[in-house]
Amino acid sequence: MAAGDGWEAPCAGAAVPEGTSRIALTAAATELLRLLRDQHGPLMFHQSGGCCDGSAPMCYPAGEFRTGASDVLLGRLSVAGVPEPVGFWMAADQFARWRHTHLTVDVVPGRGSGFSLEAPEGVRFLIRSRLLTEEERDRLGD
Template sequence: MDGTARIALSAAATELLRLLREQHGPLMFHQSGGCCDGSAPMCYPAGEFRTGSSDVLLARLDVEGVPEPVDFWMSADQFERWQHTHLTVDVVPGRGSGFSLEAPEGVRFLIRSRLFTEEERAGLGG
């Protein structure tokens, strides 16, 4: 695919996704925009979180060692605020939401962001 990727994975996130895939099957992310844990990306078994017209599919992430893409969804209002940023899914020690699959592992996913460069913005199209 040509163009700018909106989302990347850190090495730690890639490793954790491989582990979670082995344990739970196909995966997906959703990031709402709520406060506290709601502002962190939540990892679910694919299809367990019901997405709708108020959600945007940002990427179908290819994860080395995972046979199918991991869809990354974000609420539309959150995307409105973050549409000019490149996001990196990372992992840090600590307890995240009890609803996200990584919680029992003693770590949590988080988003690191930076503004797109002019060249990257041009590559987004639209």
């Protein structure tokens, strides 16, 4: 895939050591991603950190949202039943504020963003966060 399609290597300083994770999925998010993958093909997430809809993770067909130097790849999520990983990107300024947290993508009932693929399903993705443990911070070099 071409540059900016959501499948590039992570930005400098964002690489995650083997066995360490900045991002995870709940069972509900995993199930929804399988459904969305069946409907739309390969997927990606982006979280801008802006107001309103921008503060929620947005799910797009892979490559539909163009990432660039102002985005950080937090991870490539393995989803059971989905053949390729789902990249999770975050705006660099948002990552600077959240770099000491572990994020979990979840799903709740409600209206999602009009641009995010889950909107017609009557649910929306959201982020649950916790502080990284000291061990996790050490492994990540934070």
